[in-house]
Amino acid sequence: MAPEPTVTLRSRTPEDLDVLFRLSTELDTWEERSARPPRPMTREAYEARLAQVTVEHGSDAVSFVVDVDGAATGIVTLLDVDHLARHAEVGITLERSFRGRGIGTAAIVLLVEFGFVRLNLRRLHLQAIASNTAAIRAYEKAGFVVEGRQRQHAWVRGGYEDIVRMGILRSEHRRA
Structure with a gap:
């Protein structure tokens, strides 16, 4: 049995730009x-x-x-940090070969911990295309709950899709 991969979060280096550029231009997940x-x-x-x-x-x-x-496989981000209301939006992108292996969940868990413990945020939220069930499962494993759905909100590969809105509160994170 292969050992569990070690997932960490770190600063971007110039050596990471090839991977990050490839992720940013991936048409399948645009x-x-x-x-x-x-x-x-x-x-x-x-x-x-x-x-x-x-x-x-x-x-x-x-x-x-x-x-x-030791290898760059993706990026996680806290966007639109609101320092007054203490919330931010979460985003993640992973290379295809690292999806479906628990790596995204581990990265989100680390980012949630950073947001709540280091930035003193009280709420994190995100959105996902409804058909991206693997991502939604990963977010749920990291403690996010579905808060709502925007019907036919996004144009995705030739059709309209729902957007699933999810969030996690610091109090929920502590209980987990």
Whole structure:
């Protein structure tokens, strides 16, 4: 039996950009990651977008590389951190070969812990395409609960899909 992979969160390094660029341009999951229409992106445009996101979100966005046994496999982010109401949105993207192995769940658990313990947030929320049942299961394993559904809210690969809204409160995290 193979040992469990070691999942950690760490800062982005220049060596990670190839993996992160590949994830950002993956057409199969584009609509799950972005509200913008899919389109080809050059490496230069990707790096410019990284710089723009940093400017737009300033110090409020917190992104970590998902590291599995020393290799970059994805990214998790706290976006739109509201320091007054103490909440933020969670996002994650993993390389295809690392999906379905519990790595996303482990990364989300680590990010939730960071948000509640280190940033003193009281609520985290996210949204998922309803057909992405694997992601929804991973979020539930990390403690998120379904809070609502926006019917036919997203255009995904030629059809409208529901968006599932999920959240977790710090008090729920403590009980888990």
